[in-house]
Amino acid sequence: MDLQPQEVQALTPLLAAEAAAEAPGAGVDAADLEQAVWVRLLEHPDAALPPEPAGWVRGAVRAEARLARRRVRREAPYATEPPASHDAGPEPAVLAAERRRVLRAAVGRLPARCRPLLALLLSPSDPTYREIAGELGMSQGSLGPMRSRCLGCLRRMLAAEVAPPVRRGMEP
Incomplete structure (x- = not known):
């Protein structure tokens, strides 16, 4: 047209x-x-x-x-995760805290347009898409594509930092 x-x-x-x-x-x-x-x-x-x-x-x-x-x-909400087992010891809590620290550090190194979006998505207050759109001053329909691009960037960044898995058994 x-x-x-x-x-x-x-x-x-x-x-x-x-x-x-x-x-x-x-x-x-x-x-x-x-x-x-x-x-x-x-x-x-x-x-x-x-x-x-x-x-x-x-x-x-x-x-x-x-x-x-x-x-x-x-639309239906996602099922919530079951509470962590208390008898597993402190290791899971320490590992989870370390993963959150690494993730937040990686988010801080993202391009400027991705940082606020992912910071809001990782927020403990768990805002809705409508609240995030209002906070960032953009339409709710634009959040999905932007979130996908930012998560792809974060995924590539974290994949470059993580060592490749060690091969086991007979190597070709």
Whole structure:
């Protein structure tokens, strides 16, 4: 779809208003609804701009809100981990503390855009995606891709620091 700048400027306030109206009922952030509708609009490059863009925007926002409501209903929290055994001795606690220290040190060496996100994800208060998005001033829908990129960077960084496993048995 070839959207002209003036068309985008004309649709933006309407889209923002419609998303703000539908977001509370869908249980999602208004910016996430806006982003989903822009993606929907730009997914079909061959299609022409609908004859009545305002009606199309209203319908698209409502459709994305319905999808979001269904997603929210299907989401389930992860099961919590069982408490650690108290008779195992101090070793597991010391090893866990060392792993947390190494992880926090690695997070401190990440690129500047990843540090605050991973610090919030590792926070003991366990904030929700909505709270993290509000804290960082970004849309909730952008957190997942950014989290994936940052975790990949952290994974590569930690893999470079960890010695490769020692081969056992007959070596080829």
